[in-house]
Amino acid sequence: MSAHRSDRDRREQALRVGLPIFVLVIAVAAWELAVRLANIPPYVLPAPGQILQTLFADRSLLVHSLLVTLVTTFEGFVLAAAGGIALAVLFNQSRLIEYSLYPYAVILQVTPVVAIAPLLLIYLPQHLAVLACAWIVAFFPVLANTTLGLNSVDRNLTDLFALYGASRGETLWRLKLPSALPYILGGLRIAGGLSLIGAVVAEIAAGSAGAGSGLAYRIAESGYRLNIPRMFAALLLLSAAGIVIFYLLSLLNYLALRRWHESALTADK
Amino acid sequence: MVLPTASHFDALVALRNVGKTFPNGIVALAGLDFAVRPGEFVALLGPSGCGKSTALRIVAGLSEPTAGSVEWSPATGRGQQSRIGFVFQEPTLMPWASVFNNVALPLKLKGVPAAKIAERVEAVLDRVGLGAFGRAFPRELSGGMRMRVSIARALITEPQLLLLDEPFAALDEITRFKLNDDLLRMWQALRTTIVFVTHSVFESVYLSSRVVVMAAGPGRVFRELAVDASYPRDRGFRTSAEYGGFCRSASEALAQAMAAGGEA
Ligand SMILES: Nc1ncnc2c1ncn2[C@@H]1O[C@H](COP(=O)(O)OP(=O)(O)OP(=O)(O)O)[C@@H](O)[C@H]1O
Numbered sequence: 374m375s376a377h378r379s380d381r382d383r384r385e386q387a388l389r390v391g392l393p394i395f396v397l398v399i400a401v402a403a404w405e406l407a408v409r410l411a412n413i414p415p416y417v418l419p420a421p422g423q424i425l426q427t428l429f430a431d432r433s434l435l436v437h438s439l440l441v442t443l444v445t446t447f448e449g450f451v452l453a454a455a456g457g458i459a460l461a462v463l464f465n466q467s468r469l470i471e472y473s474l475y476p477y478a479v480i481l482q483v484t485p486v487v488a489i490a491p492l493l494l495i496y497l498p499q500h501l502a503v504l505a506c507a508w509i510v511a512f513f514p515v516l517a518n519t520t521l522g523l524n525s526v527d528r529n530l531t532d533l534f535a536l537y538g539a540s541r542g543e544t545l546w547r548l549k550l551p552s553a554l555p556y557i558l559g560g561l562r563i564a565g566g567l568s569l570i571g572a573v574v575a576e577i578a579a580g581s582a583g584a585g586s587g588l589a590y591r592i593a594e595s596g597y598r599l600n601i602p603r604m605f606a607a608l609l610l611l612s613a614a615g616i617v618i619f620y621l622l623s624l625l626n627y628l629a630l631r632r633w634h635e636s637a638l639t640a641d642k
Numbered sequence: 643m644v645l646p647t648a649s650h651f652d653a654l655v656a657l658r659n660v661g662k663t664f665p666n667g668i669v670a671l672a673g674l675d676f677a678v679r680p681g682e683f684v685a686l687l688g689p690s691g692c693g694k695s696t697a698l699r700i701v702a703g704l705s706e707p708t709a710g711s712v713e714w715s716p717a718t719g720r721g722q723q724s725r726i727g728f729v730f731q732e733p734t735l736m737p738w739a740s741v742f743n744n745v746a747l748p749l750k751l752k753g754v755p756a757a758k759i760a761e762r763v764e765a766v767l768d769r770v771g772l773g774a775f776g777r778a779f780p781r782e783l784s785g786g787m788r789m790r791v792s793i794a795r796a797l798i799t800e801p802q803l804l805l806l807d808e809p810f811a812a813l814d815e816i817t818r819f820k821l822n823d824d825l826l827r828m829w830q831a832l833r834t835t836i837v838f839v840t841h842s843v844f845e846s847v848y849l850s851s852r853v854v855v856m857a858a859g860p861g862r863v864f865r866e867l868a869v870d871a872s873y874p875r876d877r878g879f880r881t882s883a884e885y886g887g888f889c890r891s892a893s894e895a896l897a898q899a900m901a902a903g904g905e906a
């Protein structure tokens with residue numbers, strides 16, 4: 374019976390991986406075919422093969438730009454993670470601070486970052502402005518999730534800590550933060566993708582005026598020059614970066630929680 | 643500080659005319675009066691919602707009475723609270739910590755040195771029969787084993803007073819009987835005092851030397867029954883006519899308490 378089951382599981386797994394790849398192959402082939410048959414010029418729509426060629430030919434330029442964007446994303450992410458968690462802990466410890474600052478955190482979150490970016494570019498050097506954008510979009514999910522986590526502590530465990538005379542610091546460190554960890558990691562997973570988006574938005578806003586050389590800047594620049602294949606190549610790298618960030622954070626989530634949290638457990642193990 | 647009166651002089655802790663009205667207006671307890679003597683095993687028996695948990699939390703100092711007072715024996719001195727162990731209805735373990743670290747928690751919070759902690763955790767885990775499971779995580783244990791961990795954690799501070807709030811209610815009968823016997827054995831070995839909340843007549847009689855029957859609406863003591871059967875008790879006691887007799891009177895008292903209680 375169990376052999377039966379694991380057979381079915383394996384087939385299920387193969388389908389989960391195989392089907393998206395199958396769809397991708399079909400779509401790319403159709404794209405390639407359409408471009409060739411209809412003789413579409415590359416400045417209108419480049420064929421996948423040509424995009425890959427461009428990716429390879431411009432690799433040093435594009436990889437350099439990718440690194441610039443990734444560094445900004447990473448810095449924005451780290452600051453957002455640290456700031457979001459720290460602010461949530463502060464809110465949790467002091468109601469007054471929470472009441473004073475929370476509305477502004479919400480305002481930062483609901484104002485579209487595309488609209489903030491040009492303003493930041495006026496007041497800050499470009500690198501800092503891009504970083505600030507990455508931070509602004511990424512920190513709120515960390516703040517919101519951590520706050521939720523810190524407030525979701527088992528009441529009985531809270532009582533237990535009170536019974537044994539735990540100080541606020543001990544309660545925070547040994548009870549609230551571990552309880553909040555799954556929520557924090559969930560927030561980080563969202564923040565990773567968002568800080569990439571924030572960085573890209575700011576680079577685009579800086580546009581040709583900026584001296585930056587991130588991937589989004591490359592996309593904007595290639596657009597002005599009608600170098601459409603390079604736009605696609607840069608876009609491909611951006612998506613790949615986003616996917617890698619997401620999976621890295623999912624892996625972190627899994628490694629941190631696999632021994633104890635329901636979300637990271639596989640069935641029957 | 644309220645001085646103990648003569649009638650409660652021999653009590654370890656006494657609830658005197660305790661009332662509890664929650665902020666939402668619910669009167670959970672009114673005029674609750676009972677005392678626990680050192681070394682006693684008291685069962686608190688009553689219908690659901692009659693305020694058993696509330697009373698236990700007040701004894702533990704986790705909740706303040708809105709009327710009356712909790713008096714501790716002067717011999718206990720200050721800081722009696724540090725001598726209380728509490729076992730909740732659910733095991734209430736930290737899922738992210740190993741069994742060892744869960745049991746060690748009270749000592750860590752008291753700043754006991756690590757070497758000493760290890761020694762004491764191992765001893766208490768042996769006592770509850772989980773010596774081999776220190777490194778396991780709570781979710782890797784059965785419900786009964788988790789409850790043992792919870793009991794081990796309560797015992798590790800060598801509490802003077804052990805409070806248990808329906809600790810075995812969620813367990814199957816076989817496990818419950820086993821843990822009942824284990825608890826009795828530990829109570830005798832450690833010479834501690836126990837207040838055990840339950841809504842099972844059979845469990846209350848089997849375990850305790852005195853059953854305090856509570857009525858609801860608002861929660862109060864309806865009747866107290868002494869269970870004058872000698873310890874140690876075992877399976878033989880469970881099937882004895884003596885046990886049957888005590889169960890019958892406790893049952894009757896509970897039925898009357900439920901009839902007397904208000905909306906519950
Ligand atoms: N925090 C609270 N706020 C408001 N009302 C409460 C609170 N805790 C308990 N109550 C009320 O007090 C009454 C007694 O509750 P309690 O939990 O002490 O009952 P219990 O005897 O332990 O019941 P059970 O056997 O079901 O556990 C109930 O009516 C309940 O609704």
Ligand SMILES: [Mg+2]
Pocket residue numbers: 694695696807808
């Ligand atoms: Mg209860």
